[in-house]
Amino acid sequence: MEKNYSKALKITKRMKPDKEVVSFLLNYSKALKIMKIEGKVFEIIVN
Amino acid sequence: MANIQKSDALLVKDYVSGDESALATLIKRHESKIYGFIYSKIADRDVSNDIFQDTFIKVIKTLKTSSYNEEGKFLPWIMRIAHNLIIDHFRKSKKMPLYRETEEFSIFSIMSDDSLTIENKIIADQVEIDIRKIIEELPADQKEVLVMRMYQDMSFKEISELTGVSINTALGRMRYALMNMRKIIDKHQIVLTN
Numbered sequence: 001m002e003k004n005y006s007k008a009l010k011i012t013k014r015m016k017p018d019k020e021v022v023s024f025l026l027n028y029s030k031a032l033k034i035m036k037i038e039g040k041v042f043e044i045i046v047n
Numbered sequence: 048m049a050n051i052q053k054s055d056a057l058l059v060k061d062y063v064s065g066d067e068s069a070l071a072t073l074i075k076r077h078e079s080k081i082y083g084f085i086y087s088k089i090a091d092r093d094v095s096n097d098i099f100q101d102t103f104i105k106v107i108k109t110l111k112t113s114s115y116n117e118e119g120k121f122l123p124w125i126m127r128i129a130h131n132l133i134i135d136h137f138r139k140s141k142k143m144p145l146y147r148e149t150e151e152f153s154i155f156s157i158m159s160d161d162s163l164t165i166e167n168k169i170i171a172d173q174v175e176i177d178i179r180k181i182i183e184e185l186p187a188d189q190k191e192v193l194v195m196r197m198y199q200d201m202s203f204k205e206i207s208e209l210t211g212v213s214i215n216t217a218l219g220r221m222r223y224a225l226m227n228m229r230k231i232i233d234k235h236q237i238v239l240t241n
Contacts, residue, residue, distance in 0.1 A: 015083045017099045022074055025103045029070050034111040041112060 055121035063110055074103065077122055081129055088133045098136060102129045174239050181231050189224035192217050 033044040053061075055073065062069035081102065086095040105128050109115045115124075163171060182190055191210060195201045203221075207214045232239065 014079045015086055016078050017082045018096050021096050021100050022071075022078065025074065025100060025107070026067070026071055028104065029107045029111075030067050032107060032111060034108065036112070043108070 054119075056117050056119055059110065059115070059117050059121060063113060063115075070107070073121070077125065080122065081125055084126060085129055085133060089136065094136065098129060098132045101132050105132075177237055177239060181228050181237070184231055185224050185227055189220045189227065192220040193224040196221055 028045075031045050033046060035042045035044065053069075053072070055076075058069040058073050062073070078099075082095060082099050085098045085102075086092070089095045089098065102125060106125055182193060185193065188210075192206055195206045195209070196203070201209070203214050203217050207217045210217065212220075231237075
């Protein structure tokens, strides 16, 4: 853990996640419906 | 274009109201900082992508349940989520350490087969038989205490209660039993090693 945290940063400027990841998140967000019924939370994924 | 001018707080408000494009703007605006932060700790692109994805899944769920309290700290809030997921990742990998083969370190140096070979098994069985024979040579009271202690794993308190003698007497009998066994071993020059 210590080793990992003290490792020299290898990042180049403006690293970005894969396009597929962002695309998945946007689609997931569109498909996800959350409803609260009588204090219970229901998650529904609409295809 | 208008979205670029909007603050995070306004975009969050729009997103909670149902404007999905606001999320795309928020991700585009902060993806570099968040992903860079994760990668700086993880140093692995695939794992960083996974943690980035899990971070935003939490963000999406929290925003959709309307349990996020906007105080103008959207980015620090996401960074905190990412930070916690990074810690979770290291906790998991600590439980399942990954060993890599290098010139100095071979995985086979820490992997060994502790089971006895057939030859060693035969020797161990013979040693066990010899010990049993030696125990049979002991006086009955000493043999009784030694068997209860070594083979039945009883405490000296239990032995004293069962045999009706004091704990000190049981301890003394055990001591004499061991001394007598050593004498028999020396006398007959029995080798009890594996």
